[in-house]
Amino acid sequence: MALNLSGIEVLFIAGFGPVSVTAESGTAFYIDTLGLPLKAMDGNSEYLLSEEGKLEGVKHFAIWPLSQAATSCFGIPQWPSHLSKPQGWIEYEVQDLDLATHILSDKGYHLLVAKRTEPWGQTVTRLLSPEGLLTGLTVTPWLRS
Template structure:
């Protein structure tokens, strides 16, 4: 099989959800009103998520506080004023993060972070999509079917 060096090989949607500006209001809507099976991430009382494959059709759904998204992208809890504030986030699991990142750069997308290994073990390149979604291409070992 020949692989096109200009195409990113997306395996699946690794996760998605809103970026919260007001944690209490978002939690009330998603957890209390919609009754989604959300729990706090260990060691993080504001990040609420589903376990893998608990919500049908979803690998990972989470409410991500804006301050934590800013910390992940910019190493500060404040989102920069000169970059549009995202309303949501989505991550696409890719076969090859090096290749995916290279293609995004070649196509002129402005990366916020480049192949960074997060403390929770995920490798991610992040950027804002044309619609303003905080978008990641990722390697998330525990979401892959070949994970042991």
């Protein structure tokens, strides 16, 4: 069942996780201390993720290094000093990304990325929530099967 918020049809939470300042601190806490079943993503040893079905309750959980989040949003590995640094990220899979992006823009939200296709094939619009959570509205083809 999809949740419809003011015309944006959220299908499910596509992913969630903390934004880590360093890969070492993320590994020490989430893998070494909590024992989460995370592994490095192929080709990106700092992005630690759960394989589908290995961590119940979420389709995709990953520790996203701040430098990589900044690169994804701004094209540079430094988070802009005029924006609060996110401590976590969440992505909502939506039925219609064009409509969702239009609604967010019309409501005056500052979009960091609008309808951009990432190198891994996901299309995303990103913004900071009022609480500073790095929030994505997405179309993720491999999660829709």
